[in-house]
Amino acid sequence: MRFPYLEHVAHEILPTIEILWEISRAFNPESDGSVSEFYQLSRELAERHEDLDGLEKLQALQDDFYYQLGFSDAPETVVGAQRVLLDSVVSYRTGLPISLALLLQETAAYAGLQLEVIDFPGYPLLRFDFEQESYFVDPVQGELLKGRQVQERFEDITEQTLDFSWDMFETADQKTILRRYLTELKHAMIHDHAFANALTVVHMLLAISPDDPYEIRDRGYVLEELDCQQAAVDDYQYFVEQCPDDPSAQMLRLQLETWAAPQQVLH
Template sequence: MKYNRRALFDQFVRFYHVIFDNYGESKVAIRGKMGALVRKARREISPDWSVEVRIQRLLQLVYRDWGFHCDPNNYFRSRNLYLPYILEYREGMPVSLGAIILYLAEALDLPIYPVNFPTQLILRVEIDDKVIFIDPWNGNSISQEKLQQLYEGAFGFGAQIQPEELERADLQLLFSRFEQLAKNALIREEHNDMAFRYIESLVHRSDDPYNIRDRGLVLAQMGAYPTALKDLEYFVDKCPQDPTSTFIRTQLSELKNELEQAPYAIH
């Protein structure tokens, strides 16, 4: 079955659709800007070149000629997940720039695929029997030795990358990671209305306890204590061994105190 390299980009579109009201207008703008990038890339990249040269030229276009970049000072800002912002200011984070490269790779039929590397999205180039890894932070190739260093930095000295962690990403796992990243960004910046709309859309698709937990946390921030209490109690009941359950139990105690002091809180 054909691997859908556009699938991650489509998650960005869906996310923006849910949290903003101007989706119809933005959808046209996003489609127009991405179409323009595809046309520019096709003009600049000859189909007669080797696959490796075509990929190198695509990365030069994205990072050098078009100026896409990551800002380390604003790495986790939610705006780095908003496609209109990313396409207007050419600024994002590795997962958002990676999604754009994957979209272009699909349009140009280039063998670039996402990798669910634990620390951030990595891109995998497959040319015959050769595999090259690309860091979407800057478009440069990244060695397996460097990836091993990043892995040990995350999991401790001596931890070894498992071969499957460098294979093409399982798309459902990729989507789950994107969803958690998006939720975390909105919740951290207290964009409560947008976070609630996005999480509610996820709950309607699946009764994943982690989405219900996060909805409860947002509802607590919004002052909807009785409903938040139900969601958080559901999570603790379903996932008692999860490390966050200890924190949630503390939250439950605090919420019950809030309810006692504010019996007419929002339901």
């Protein structure tokens, strides 16, 4: 499978949002209606707040995005693809934090505000730099956080197993954002038992990170679910060879041995 819009991610030739819309089209060819709806809403918000600036404009946009338009976090503990794919999130007004973050970032851009995606533990945050100070937006409900609040949240999530450093809050590059987004989409497709679509997502991830042993392992799992055992064997063997000390490698070794053993035929 080839995905031209993913082939130059390392050079960030295409805007991230355009790549995300292309990903939606790969699974829903009728998604252009939702894309048009989103940009119409973004234009209306931008016009409504064109007299505001800086932090005041950001807070007004957040209020409209979450309270007037009704965007909210997914209510399910384990979500399906409709909570990840941007066109579905626009239609249902509900999605995972990473999807909400990316839509809010684009809405703000339409209004002339630059928000940066931060690869924060748990789920991404958005950073807004204004008057020599950084503010952070939690995409779940639009809560605006300042420095100390972000540090406390980091320590809670990591249980202080990592040392906090502001160097971690630099803008995430396109590859990092897309890998995180596609990983969520892969898990959602597997949850939906949409294994053919999950296989497409794994191939998208491999287009970004070729020969990644963990993605090849996951491809093996999806192929196994699609009854393509020999192809799954090849992928599992590759993973075991590349990551022999990974906890899942021992289980896969046993599975491969079971598949290789002669099957007794009863008469």
